[in-house]
Structures are given as structure tokens and as C-alpha cells.
Amino acid sequence: MAKTQARRTVVIGMLGTTIDQGQGPRRWERWRPTVAMCQQEDLLVDRLELLYPPSAGVLAATVTEDIQQVSPETEVRGAVVDIRDPWDLEQVYGALLDYARKYPFQPEQEDYFVHITTGTHIAQICMFLLVESRHIPGRLVQTSPPSGRDKGLGGAGGHTLIDLDLSKYDKLAARFQQEQREALSFLKAGIDTRNPAFNRLIERIEQVAMSSRAPLLITGPTGAGKSQLVRRIYALKKARRQVSGPFVDLNCATLRGDGAMSALFGHVKGSFTGAVSDRPGLLRQANGGVLFLDEIGELGADEQAMLLRALEDKRFLPVGSDKEVESDFQLIAGTNRDLQAEVERGRFREDLLARINLWTFRLPALRERPEDIPPNLVYELDQASQALELRVTMNKEAQEHFLRFATSSEARWSGNFRDLNAAVLRMATLASGGRITREDVDEELTRLRAQWTRGASPASAGAVDLVAEVLGAELATELDRFDRVQLADVIAVCRQARTLSEAGRVLFAQSRARKASTNDADRLKKYLTRFGLDWSDVSGRRSPEAA
Structure with missing residues (x-):
């Protein structure tokens, strides 16, 4: 019967350009980890792949000679890796990845260990990643200097094997799973939800929210739980120390007129009538934290442009100021509108939507x-x-x-x-x-x-849909049913008309016939003003043409 060939032990390691140094006979009094790696009594090294930068050739030769003295059975292979800046992560990882891809691994015949005691912290991180990704099919090994009476006298010291197969660490895996379950339960307010699609949605939201500070867009019908979910996202991020600043929220449907810019971006004293002192604004208040803008589709064009600048540059101008201020916050936006449809109507900026919909999650209605x-x-x-x-x-x-x-x-x-x-x-x-x-x-x-x-009658359903779309859900619910139905009919006529005057002629056709002179456009404009609206709000057109 043929004798089975013993598996060879191969160690791959970076030369420690500082810690492996040593001159003259006294170098043997120092603990040098690369030399010590080949002195471990219970881990005999058949071959050492010694990686070093172009500038360390002399030291590599010295270390190779010393290893041959203490472990003549170890074959040392030197390999120059093109690393000019050992603290450049991209350069170091690229060089080591190229080495790993070209190396002729034979895992059926050899056991591989990666020595991570030497090299810069950047090199150690890169070695870890290459083993974790299986570009290097081996395990990590770390050496440690001698202690006690042998401390400071050179010697082999000890070593520790590090296995990256986390499936073997039952307690660690169980703890991670428990933390994830607790996070998901927290986002669901402790409710043991049973809908598979909703549970998957919450899992994805947790994954993204805990890994990213990019904007989130939470959509869904009114009352689906957007505000409550966002508050819990913030609380979870705060508990995980991912944010240090406050939670600031605003329903954009409550912003009207000149106060909108001031509320969001702040103002300086004297910038307009009534500005008796400086106001920081909500964006500055949210610095380092989370800003939740609910019903973001209600923002005006100017506010949308300023918000886009603040998201991209982290800088903006308060009202009346010529000096920019900074604020670094995570934006979470909420809406019950179809923002893409709003873009097509010219009511929402396409570039702002592109910026905030990197992660979009729709909360389903309760009946779903x-x-x-x-x-x-x-x-x-x-x-x-x-x-x-x-x-x-x-x-x-x-x-x-x-x-x-x-x-x-x-x-x-x-x-x-x-x-x-x-x-x-x-x-x-x-x-x-x-x-x-x-x-x-x-x-x-x-x-x-x-x-x-x-609420199911046709007129009422139209009032709910059109009025909520134009005024926002919260303001719409504050209107009497009579006003909602009447306003819905006005909006419907305006959307069919080409101009303000044409809409007025349709709406006031009977009364205008009994008057010598009429100004239907003015009547309609005054009616809309009662609700804080203008022609562009109800028609979807930017030009309030009255002809």
C-alpha cells in the first residue's frame, strides 16, 4: 500500500519592517515575530511565504538567514509586493489581492495560515479580508512575545489560531440573531406581526437603516404608521450610537407662505418684517441627527431647491443671510403621494426625487x-x-x-x-x-x-382624493364636508381648464349671465385664497394665465 504523503504547512506573512528589525548578535535578544513564527514547537512551518515592499530587501534577507538558523527545515520564499504607501488601503489591498490571485494554492495538499502580527494595521485588515473572502484558503495565526521570566530575552513566544467560520461560534451567532430579533421587534413596536411581506419589509428597513446614512423615503397611505416607524428608526440608531444629534420632524403640509423657508432654513434678524431675532431653522437643529419631513410632496419649489442643495453640500443660506451654514443630518422623508406623478405634473423636482429615493419603502394599508x-x-x-x-x-x-x-x-x-x-x-x-x-x-x-x-359616496370620494392631494391629508381632514365637496369640484374644473379665466367662466356660468360686468378669474382667485391656494396649486400649471 502506498504511503500517504503528509500535508505541508505553509505560512503567508508580511515582513514587519519595524518589529522584525535587529542588528548584530544582540538582535537575538529581541522578539521578532516573523522569526518566532518558525520557532513554534507545535506548529512546524514547512514553507514561509515572506512578503515585503521593494525598499525592505536587506531586512528580508537578514530575517531569511535567521530563520534558516533556527528552523533549517523551513523553506523561505521571498516575494516583493508593490506597496509604496503602506497606509493606502486601496494600494495595499490591490497589491495583496493580485498576489493571492496569482498564487498556486493547493488546498488538497497544503494547509495555509496567514500571519497577521506583522505589517501595518492596513495590511492586517487586508489580510483578514482576503482570508474571510476565501481569496486565501486558510486560517489566521497571530504570534505573541514571551512573558514571565522569558520576557525580553527573545525566544519564540506563543501563537493563536483564529478561525473565521462564525458558524462554529454558537453563542456569538445566537447573540447576533437575538439582537436582530430585538431590533425588528422594536421597529414593530413589539407587535408580533404575521404578514410575511410586511415582516420582510421591516427586516430590509432595519438592515438599511443600521448600515446607511443615505436618505430614506417612506411612502404609503395616511394612517399606515409612517411617523411612528420613523421615530423608532431614530431611537434604534441612537441606541446603536449611529447618530448623536436630535430627532427633528415637520409635517410639510403645515408650511405656508414666507414662513416655510424660515422654518426650514432659519433666518437672520431683520431679514423680513417680524424677524426680531435670529432663528436657526429645523435643518440646523437636526445637525448630527435625523430630520423627518413628512408629506415632503407639499414643499414649494424654492424650498425643494434649497433642500436639494443642503442634502448634496451639507450647506445652505438662511433667509436674509450672505453667509452659509452647515448641517450634517440624515433625511427621512414621508409621503402619501406618488412623487413620480408629481414630477410629471411639474409639482416636484425630478433631481430632488432622484436624491431621496435611493431607499424607498412603502408601508401597506391595514386592509392589505x-x-x-x-x-x-x-x-x-x-x-x-x-x-x-x-x-x-x-x-x-x-x-x-x-x-x-x-x-x-x-x-x-x-x-x-x-x-x-x-x-x-x-x-x-x-x-x-x-x-x-x-x-x-x-x-x-x-x-x-x-x-x-x-365616505363611500362618489362626491365624497372625490373630495377626499382631490382635496387631500392638493391640501395634504391633515389639512383636508380639518375642512367641513360641505367645503371639501365644493373645493373638490373646483379643483376638478381647474384641472380641465386651460386658464384661470376659463375655469371661472365654467364655475360661475349662471351668475355671470345675470351681471353686466364680470371678473370670473378674480372671483375664483379669491375663493382659492381662502384655502391658501393659487392657480398653480389646483391646475398643476406653473403659469397663472388669466386671459
Whole structure:
């Protein structure tokens, strides 16, 4: 039977241009890691691949001679690697990668170890990466100097093998998985959601939010939970020490007129009437932290341009100032609009959208994830208990009855989680002793059916869609139903008309026939002003032509 050939041990290591130094006979009193690597009694080195820069040829020859004295069975192969600047990560990694790609590895016959005690920290990092990526099919080895009585007398010292197969580190892997589970649970407010698509979405958001400071765009219908999610993203980043600054949030639908620029970018004293002192603005307040701009589609053209500059350069001009200020923040934007459609209408800057939609995540409506209604019901009961300072419960019959309706096609949940929160809070408030019964549920279901039936009429649906699109969801909900329906009809006419005057003639056709002189454009302009709107807001056109 043929004798099996023993596997050879090969060590690859950088020459330590400082730590491997030594002159004359006294060099043997120093601990030199490359020499010591070949003196390990329980790790016999058959071949040492000694890598060194072009300028270290003399030292490499000295170290090679010394290794041959202490370990004559070790073959030393010197290899010059073209590293001119040992602290240039790109240069060092490129040179070592080229070496690894050309090396004739034979893992079936040889065991490879990469010595990471020597070389600059940059070289050590690069060696680590090459082993981790399996460009070098080996393990890491680190040598250490002698201690105790042998300290300072030269000698071999010891060595430690480092295995990068993390699957073998059960406790470490379990701890990492537990931390990730805790992060996902935190982003979901501790709710044990069951919808697979939603759970995957949260996993991806956690992955991106913890790895990047690039802008995030969170879309989805009103009430889907955008604001709450963003606040939890910030809290998680703060806990992981990824941000040090504050959380600053603003609903852009609340910005109107000249105050918009000042609120966002600040102003200097005397820059306009009423500017009695300097104002830092929200962008400066968010320095080092997170700025959440909800309903970002409501920003005006000037504010969009300034925001784009601030995102790209981290600099901007406060109102009335000729001196730029700096602010480095992570932007998270929220919207319930289709921003691409807004770009096509000329209402949103295409370059700003390109800057903020690197990571876009859409939160689904509540009706899209009916399997998550039961755990969210438990959460809302707990929230109601805290709000009322009373333990609120639901008997089994009441809970089953509510969930049958809540998960059926009859339940519209047009307000999403706001509807669910309001429904549970109403039942909890009216429940005797904090225990919700079947009768309490029946009363609430009657209320919800009536609410959604009213909202389902064609005129009302148009009012919701058009008015919310132009004014923003929050401002739209503050209008009386009469005003919403009337304003929706005005918006619809304006979008069909070519000019302000043409829209006025259509809207006031009956009354204008009874007047000797009319100015329909002026009447329409005054009507729109009541809501803080102008022709460009309702028509989607930039030129308020009145002819």
C-alpha cells in the first residue's frame, strides 16, 4: 500500500519592517515575530511565504538567514509586493489581492495560515479580508512575545489560531440573531406581526437603516404608521450610537407662505418684517441627527431647491443671510403621494426625487394585511389601558365578533391604524369597568359602517382624493364636508381648464349671465385664497394665465 504523503504547512506573512528589525548578535535578544513564527514547537512551518515592499530587501534577507538558523527545515520564499504607501488601503489591498490571485494554492495538499502580527494595521485588515473572502484558503495565526521570566530575552513566544467560520461560534451567532430579533421587534413596536411581506419589509428597513446614512423615503397611505416607524428608526440608531444629534420632524403640509423657508432654513434678524431675532431653522437643529419631513410632496419649489442643495453640500443660506451654514443630518422623508406623478405634473423636482429615493419603502394599508389585525388589536388595547389608566380587556365573544368584522371585506379601514386606534379607544372608554362586551362591539361596528358608508359616496370620494392631494391629508381632514365637496369640484374644473379665466367662466356660468360686468378669474382667485391656494396649486400649471 502506498504511503500517504503528509500535508505541508505553509505560512503567508508580511515582513514587519519595524518589529522584525535587529542588528548584530544582540538582535537575538529581541522578539521578532516573523522569526518566532518558525520557532513554534507545535506548529512546524514547512514553507514561509515572506512578503515585503521593494525598499525592505536587506531586512528580508537578514530575517531569511535567521530563520534558516533556527528552523533549517523551513523553506523561505521571498516575494516583493508593490506597496509604496503602506497606509493606502486601496494600494495595499490591490497589491495583496493580485498576489493571492496569482498564487498556486493547493488546498488538497497544503494547509495555509496567514500571519497577521506583522505589517501595518492596513495590511492586517487586508489580510483578514482576503482570508474571510476565501481569496486565501486558510486560517489566521497571530504570534505573541514571551512573558514571565522569558520576557525580553527573545525566544519564540506563543501563537493563536483564529478561525473565521462564525458558524462554529454558537453563542456569538445566537447573540447576533437575538439582537436582530430585538431590533425588528422594536421597529414593530413589539407587535408580533404575521404578514410575511410586511415582516420582510421591516427586516430590509432595519438592515438599511443600521448600515446607511443615505436618505430614506417612506411612502404609503395616511394612517399606515409612517411617523411612528420613523421615530423608532431614530431611537434604534441612537441606541446603536449611529447618530448623536436630535430627532427633528415637520409635517410639510403645515408650511405656508414666507414662513416655510424660515422654518426650514432659519433666518437672520431683520431679514423680513417680524424677524426680531435670529432663528436657526429645523435643518440646523437636526445637525448630527435625523430630520423627518413628512408629506415632503407639499414643499414649494424654492424650498425643494434649497433642500436639494443642503442634502448634496451639507450647506445652505438662511433667509436674509450672505453667509452659509452647515448641517450634517440624515433625511427621512414621508409621503402619501406618488412623487413620480408629481414630477410629471411639474409639482416636484425630478433631481430632488432622484436624491431621496435611493431607499424607498412603502408601508401597506391595514386592509392589505388582515392577518396583522389580531396582534394590533392586542396592542391597541394596551395603548387604551395606558391612556385611560385602567386595565382594558375584551371578552372572548366580543373579540371574536370584532375580528370577524375587522378582517372581512366589509371593513374598509380607510383611515388605516388611525381608524383602528379610534375604534378601540371608543370601545374602551364606553366599556363598563374596562371590560369590552359584545354589545360594546356592536355599537362600534354600527358607527364604523356609518362612517365608511358616508365616505363611500362618489362626491365624497372625490373630495377626499382631490382635496387631500392638493391640501395634504391633515389639512383636508380639518375642512367641513360641505367645503371639501365644493373645493373638490373646483379643483376638478381647474384641472380641465386651460386658464384661470376659463375655469371661472365654467364655475360661475349662471351668475355671470345675470351681471353686466364680470371678473370670473378674480372671483375664483379669491375663493382659492381662502384655502391658501393659487392657480398653480389646483391646475398643476406653473403659469397663472388669466386671459
